[in-house]
Amino acid sequence: MSAIVFAIPGNIDLPTGGYGYDRRLLREWRQMGVEARHLALPGGFPFPTEADLAATELLLAATAPDDILLVDGLAFGAFPEALAARFADRLVALVHHPLALETGLEAAQAAALRASERAALGHARSVAVTSPATATVLSTEFGVPESRIFVAVPGVDPAPRATGSRGDQPLQLLAVGSLIPRKGYDVLIEALTRIADRDWHLTIAGSPDYAPETAAAIETHIRSAGLADRILLAGAVQPDNLGELYDKADLFAMPSLYEGYGMVLTEALARGLPIVCTLSGAGADALPADAALKVPPGDVAALANALARLIDAPAERRQRADAAWAGAGALPRWHDAARIVARACLGGGSREVG
Structure with a gap:
């Protein structure tokens, strides 16, 4: 049976929403019995050096031939087309949002990222996204067929209700x-x-x-x-x-x-x-x-x-x-998101949650 190799650039322990989503998928898959492991990619993405790209290719090539390569969008969108094409038969993208839409990019950077992400997505066997809005953007602006997109909105853990500040404070x-x-x-x-x-x-x-x-x-x-x-x-x-x-x-x-x-x-x-x-x-x-x-x-x-x-x-x-x-109480839970992304990788089942 195929395993999921989750390729993530940089330090997965950083307290950001994207890394938090990735960490939680790995945790949920362990609990669900889905065979998956983390593969750390160089931290230079989304602006990798040639050395970063060479190291990434070696890391992906060292995986088992039947492993499914789930690549976080922070790296995937910056893949040269040749790199994506090499692993196209087992490549799945996880896109939080297209890299070219990041605020503050120079026009040339945004254009380069849009071109690289569109080309790389053309070689993905399926694409998991974290919102219906991102699904729409990928289908309308990046040419990804809707049939290949799986929507897995982030889950939320039950939490105690906030007590707020004391009355004598601002x-x-x-x-x-x-x-x-x-x-x-x-x-x-x-x-x-x-x-x-x-x-x-x-x-x-x-x-x-x-x-x-x-x-x-x-x-x-x-x-x-x-x-x-x-x-x-x-x-x-x-x-x-x-x-x-x-x-x-x-x-x-x-x-x-x-x-x-x-x-x-x-x-x-x-x-x-x-x-x-x-x-x-x-x-x-x-x-x-x-x-x-x-x-x-x-x-x-x-x-x-x-x-x-x-x-x-x-x-x-x-x-x-x-x-x-x-x-x-009506918020989606993490096990739902994990199931959807697992289906994007391994096949079968519903395409959307939340």
């Missing part, structure tokens, strides 16, 4: 995600600057390591806005500590410009948190309307107004928190 806002351009933290900071007369404190949990220039610009923006004592950049936060941040939060904010899904939104929903977010991905679309205020991506005024509305209205915050908690 209202605690929480945002989670790496300090990269796509997350829109500059928009959030500018929005909060406009409502600095309210009593709030923001914690941003996310690594500064993926885009150091962006992280430095965010720090400068906070200082120049006079908000250094009101916005905490907590850095990369491990899962146990992140749970504590969710528990102490009163309101969750996600200002992203684009998301393939947006796992943090359903994680906040699972905690019963009221949410202010942008309409930037399938995760926002999945939120109950009575649990979240949703605004256009990049719209500072709309984001500021939504935040001010819930900061100023404790009763509405409680109503939206109750709606979030009520909706948490």
Whole structure:
């Protein structure tokens, strides 16, 4: 029987949504008895060196001939077509979102990634994606037949309801995600600057390591806005500590410009948190309307107004928190996502969950 070899670039233990999804698939497959193993690829993707590509080819070639090669999209989208073609008979892609849609790329970089990802996807026997929106993009813009796409939205674990802050503290806002351009933290900071007369404190949990220039610009923006004592950049936060941040939060904010899904939104929903977010991905679309205020991506005024509305209205915050908690029970679970991706690799069964 074929085994799944899950090829993932870089350090799988990093606290990002993509790596978290990958780790959870491997964990679920172990529990389900699906034969699968992790294959670490060089960390240079999505901008690999020639040495990275040579090492990747050797690693893939060293697998058993009947192994199914599931390749995380951070690497897959940057595969040269010849590399994808060599393993086409057993190659499966896992696409969180197309690499070319990452915010902050130069035009030439985006064009190169779009071309390489489209060519590589042409050699995949099937493609697993983490949202219906990404499925649509791949079929309409990257030429992937719908019949080869499997939709496996991220699962959510049951979690205790957030208790929130104490009444003698400022209202605690929480945002989670790496300090990269796509997350829109500059928009959030500018929005909060406009409502600095309210009593709030923001914690941003996310690594500064993926885009150091962006992280430095965010720090400068906070200082120049006079908000250094009101916005905490907590850095990369491990899962146990992140749970504590969710528990102490009163309101969750996600200002992203684009998301393939947006796992943090359903994680906040699972905690019963009221949410202010942008309409930037399938995760926002999945939120109950009575649990979240949703605004256009990049719209500072709309984001500021939504935040001010819930900061100023404790009763509405409680109503939206109750709606979030009520909706948490209907969230998809990780074993569903793992089954769908296993089917993409090994064949058979439904093509969509969630």
